[in-house]
Amino acid sequence: MSGVNEVEHPAHAPGAPIVTVIGDGQLARMMQTAAIELGCSLRLLAGSRDASAAQVCADVLLGDFRNLASVREAAAGSDAITFDHEHVPNEHLDELIAEGFNVQPQPEALIFAQDKLLMRKKLREVGAPVPPFAAIESVDDGLAFWDAVEGQVCLKARRGGYDGKGVWFPGQREELRELVSSLLEAGTPLMAEKKVALRGELSAMVARTPSGATQPWPVVASVQENGVCAQATAPAPGIDAELRRRAETLSIDIARELGVTGVLAVELFLSEDENGQADISINELAMRPHNTGHWTQDGCITSQFEQHIRAVLDLPLGATNTTAPYTVMANVLGAERDPSMPMADRVAKVMHVVPDAKIHLYGKQHRPGRKIGHVNACGEDLESVRRRAQAAAHFLRHAQWPEGFAPESL
Amino acid sequence: MSGVNEVEHPAHAPGAPIVTVIGDGQLARMMQTAAIELGCSLRLLAGSRDASAAQVCADVLLGDFRNLASVREAAAGSDAITFDHEHVPNEHLDELIAEGFNVQPQPEALIFAQDKLLMRKKLREVGAPVPPFAAIESVDDGLAFWDAVEGQVCLKARRGGYDGKGVWFPGQREELRELVSSLLEAGTPLMAEKKVALRGELSAMVARTPSGATQPWPVVASVQENGVCAQATAPAPGIDAELRRRAETLSIDIARELGVTGVLAVELFLSEDENGQADISINELAMRPHNTGHWTQDGCITSQFEQHIRAVLDLPLGATNTTAPYTVMANVLGAERDPSMPMADRVAKVMHVVPDAKIHLYGKQHRPGRKIGHVNACGEDLESVRRRAQAAAHFLRHAQWPEGFAPESL
Ligand SMILES: Nc1ncnc2c1ncn2[C@@H]1O[C@H](COP(=O)(O)OP(=O)(O)OP(=O)(O)O)[C@@H](O)[C@H]1O
Numbered sequence: 024m025s026g027v028n029e030v031e032h033p034a035h036a037p038g039a040p041i042v043t044v045i046g047d048g049q050l051a052r053m054m055q056t057a058a059i060e061l062g063c064s065l066r067l068l069a070g071s072r073d074a075s076a077a078q079v080c081a082d083v084l085l086g087d088f089r090n091l092a093s094v095r096e097a098a099a100g101s102d103a104i105t106f107d108h109e110h111v112p113n114e115h116l117d118e119l120i121a122e123g124f125n126v127q128p129q130p131e132a133l134i135f136a137q138d139k140l141l142m143r144k145k146l147r148e149v150g151a152p153v154p155p156f157a158a159i160e161s162v163d164d165g166l167a168f169w170d171a172v173e174g175q176v177c178l179k180a181r182r183g184g185y186d187g188k189g190v191w192f193p194g195q196r197e198e199l200r201e202l203v204s205s206l207l208e209a210g211t212p213l214m215a216e217k218k219v220a221l222r223g224e225l226s227a228m229v230a231r232t233p234s235g236a237t238q239p240w241p242v243v244a245s246v247q248e249n250g251v252c253a254q255a256t257a258p259a260p261g262i263d264a265e266l267r268r269r270a271e272t273l274s275i276d277i278a279r280e281l282g283v284t285g286v287l288a289v290e291l292f293l294s295e296d297e298n299g300q301a302d303i304s305i306n307e308l309a310m311r312p313h314n315t316g317h318w319t320q321d322g323c324i325t326s327q328f329e330q331h332i333r334a335v336l337d338l339p340l341g342a343t344n345t346t347a348p349y350t351v352m353a354n355v356l357g358a359e360r361d362p363s364m365p366m367a368d369r370v371a372k373v374m375h376v377v378p379d380a381k382i383h384l385y386g387k388q389h390r391p392g393r394k395i396g397h398v399n400a401c402g403e404d405l406e407s408v409r410r411r412a413q414a415a416a417h418f419l420r421h422a423q424w425p426e427g428f429a430p431e432s433l
Numbered sequence: 434m435s436g437v438n439e440v441e442h443p444a445h446a447p448g449a450p451i452v453t454v455i456g457d458g459q460l461a462r463m464m465q466t467a468a469i470e471l472g473c474s475l476r477l478l479a480g481s482r483d484a485s486a487a488q489v490c491a492d493v494l495l496g497d498f499r500n501l502a503s504v505r506e507a508a509a510g511s512d513a514i515t516f517d518h519e520h521v522p523n524e525h526l527d528e529l530i531a532e533g534f535n536v537q538p539q540p541e542a543l544i545f546a547q548d549k550l551l552m553r554k555k556l557r558e559v560g561a562p563v564p565p566f567a568a569i570e571s572v573d574d575g576l577a578f579w580d581a582v583e584g585q586v587c588l589k590a591r592r593g594g595y596d597g598k599g600v601w602f603p604g605q606r607e608e609l610r611e612l613v614s615s616l617l618e619a620g621t622p623l624m625a626e627k628k629v630a631l632r633g634e635l636s637a638m639v640a641r642t643p644s645g646a647t648q649p650w651p652v653v654a655s656v657q658e659n660g661v662c663a664q665a666t667a668p669a670p671g672i673d674a675e676l677r678r679r680a681e682t683l684s685i686d687i688a689r690e691l692g693v694t695g696v697l698a699v700e701l702f703l704s705e706d707e708n709g710q711a712d713i714s715i716n717e718l719a720m721r722p723h724n725t726g727h728w729t730q731d732g733c734i735t736s737q738f739e740q741h742i743r744a745v746l747d748l749p750l751g752a753t754n755t756t757a758p759y760t761v762m763a764n765v766l767g768a769e770r771d772p773s774m775p776m777a778d779r780v781a782k783v784m785h786v787v788p789d790a791k792i793h794l795y796g797k798q799h800r801p802g803r804k805i806g807h808v809n810a811c812g813e814d815l816e817s818v819r820r821r822a823q824a825a826a827h828f829l830r831h832a833q834w835p836e837g838f839a840p841e842s843l
């Protein structure tokens with residue numbers, strides 16, 4: 024008998040395509056579950072053996088995604104190379120493409136998910152709605168923008184932000200001056216956009232294949248807390264059909280215009296125009312499965328993870344009809360202090376009280392604010408669906424039910 | 434950078450339970466997809482690195498399930514040990530239990546899924562309906578049974594049969610005599626039961642935890658072709674509520690009486706009683722996820738694979754409401770001759786023509802008659818659902834649409 028440490032060659036399904044994913048987080052992990060059912064399996068370039076996705080893949084290469092040799096080694100022999108984040112240097116990807124590798128999405132598209140300023144310039148160029156914005160290369164640029172938008176300023180790092188990190192809302196002209204000055208000094212390229220009076224946030228997601236086929240999902244409403252996605256509701260309630268169609272069309276147009284392949288998430292601001300009519304503008308693009316698409320695992324015929332695999336392999340896209348009138352996804356974030364009740368006991372408790380909650384955990388150690396899982400709930404009555412998803416996620420986080428929640432009330 | 438061959442210790446999620454599965458087939462593979470989403474991951478005792486489940490697990494031990502040392506090594510450090518087949522020798526399991534391992538289901542229950550004669554004796558003892566049967570230890574036993582049931586004989590090997598192998602329907606008394614004589618000579622323990630005039634076949638599935646909680650699924654109708662499950666429809670159409678309830682109750686009672694833990698499938702004969710009323714009797718028990726439960730992956734809140742993991746870990750069971758009015762599962766069996774069109778191209782074609790087909794492939798090489806995958810389709814109109822599932826599975830098998838099927842007719 025030989026243990027795993029003596030096994031040299033991880034096997035993949037005979038005749039099935041191999042997808043290499045650069046990255047080892049929960050998105051790669053959930054791509055693996057989709058891949059398995061499709062009869063494939065992933066090859067992973069992971070930072071460590073105990074990373075979320077590395078726990079559940081047979082074919083794991085340990086290495087650094089900033090290192091061309093590592094990325095090339097992971098890519099060797101695979102049918103498509105894709106990502107669970109946007110941080111692989113584009114020059115490496117250009118090099119791989121030059122060497123004949125099939126990288127999806129490609130750097131020409133990825134650049135617009137990496138740089139918030141280039142993204143906005145491109146979107147404006149193709150006629151997509153974005154709030155007023157400007158490059159901020161000096162304190163004077165900042166102050167001029169402040170004046171132009173009458174102090175309604177949202178300052179953003181052009182690159183590397185996530186979960187609200189790299190986003191600032193200076194309340195005073197003076198505060199903006201100091202912020203810009205110290206950030207530029209620290210070498211952070213900046214842009215500013217007008218602070219939008221938010222009625223809410225939406226997410227329009229779509230998949231696109233290299234051959235050009237597109238398939239959108241129903242638009243969802245998302246709730247952010249401290250810059251982090253806390254909840255998503257599909258389909259977005261209280262949005263009229265025209266606006267829904269507009270958001271959907273927008274996501275398809277952007278995927279086409281920017282040459283996106285795989286899954287694209289278009290995060291949208293929902294606001295009001297001069298006439299008090301609902302209006303949308305674009306906040307952010309992500310070119311991979313996205314937190315606001317996790318609901319598709321349990322509420323949609325084709326999940327975003329399956330669709331991403333299909334898309335990067337240039338396979339026909341799956342149907343995106345919902346399988347329930349409403350699905351609510353609630354994120355499980357690490358609490359400020361991890362409760363003493365072990366996570367396994369919290370899971371058991373939630374399973375007991377909410378037997379239809381779909382619990383998804385990422386195999387991650389607790390850290391305050393860290394995304395460690397999510398819960399989906401489906402059903403007809405939105406309030407009840409939301410209560411269940413929220414309560415389940417809250418208990419997984421705090422080992423307590425939310426205030427006012429009586430477990431019997433389900 | 435180090436490749437996978439230098440990795441020594443496969444990691445599991447911190448704080449999450451580890452389930453060891455003895456076996457490496459598609460059932461173990463699909464347990465892994467369920468485990469991943471629950472935040473765990475499986476440890477596998479596999480026969481080879483390229484086996485269906487071994488392709489998709491990080492923690493794989495290679496070894497023989499008939500070897501106690503191998504089974505013990507795979508079990509070490511896991512929270513529960515379970516199976517994707519019934520062939521682990523019970524004396525090994527007794528030994529592991531004596532050593533303190535948590536084996537689910539336990540040999541006391543498993544024996545009734547291993548030996549068709551013991552199963553029937555036990556079922557009769559607890560008052561569950563089985564066709565008339567007898568032990569066949571001699572040619573005379575066989576002939577006496579032939580006379581007692583007026584030639585309506587189904588002869589079965591007591592152990593080791595699957596997919597109709599080990600089941601015979603002798604047409605003549607003389608044929609029975611020869612069969613029994615040669616099988617006994619070859620050392621095959623036998624039993625016989627009355628050949629039932631089948632109206633159809635049903636499957637009643639249920640999960641049970643070590644603590645005694647039970648949760649049934651809706652009863653499904655199955656279609657067998659040459660002794661192999663070809664199709665399952667959930668819920669079983671054309672069955673009245675009383676019979677459905679009876680089958681469901683029966684599965685729960687059997688799980689309790691036999692002390693089954695994990696998933697139990699009760700394969701049922703559907704026949705007519707003296708008054709022409711629909712009647713059921715038991716054909717077979719399986720104590721693990723079962724082919725007739727694959728529909729739950731796409732048509733039910735909790736799949737049989739997730740439920741099995743929950744059950745063997747003694748976690749609360751998930752809801753088993755359906756998520757669609759009808760789900761049809763169609764098996765993909767290896768064709769007599771594998772078509773020249775590569776499987777990957779067949780998959781692409783099916784994805785194009787049936788975008789809502791849920792394709793599940795097992796990563797297996799073609800062999801005639803081998804189960805290599807299945808397709809689920811869901812919807813309101815049973816005929817259309819069945820047509821789509823069947824057509825998709827047929828194309829994956831033959832690289833041709835079924836006769837009379839026009840792709841546009843969807
Ligand atoms: N122009 C704006 N006006 C009003 N609110 C804004 C604006 N830009 C950002 N926000 C708020 O800050 C949140 C985080 O901003 P943004 O999405 O740009 O950050 P991020 O770090 O890239 O986050 P993510 O990981 O969600 O992409 C938004 O979801 C929104 O609630």
Ligand SMILES: Nc1ncnc2c1ncn2[C@@H]1O[C@H](COP(=O)(O)OP(=O)(O)OP(=O)(O)O)[C@@H](O)[C@H]1O
Binds near residue numbers: 594
């Ligand atoms: N007593 C019977 N009367 C009529 N048909 C029978 C009888 N027993 C078995 N069959 C037919 O033969 C098929 C296979 O029999 P059985 O389920 O016992 O075999 P198996 O090899 O254990 O199959 P499986 O892998 O499905 O459990 C049944 O599904 C049924 O169609």
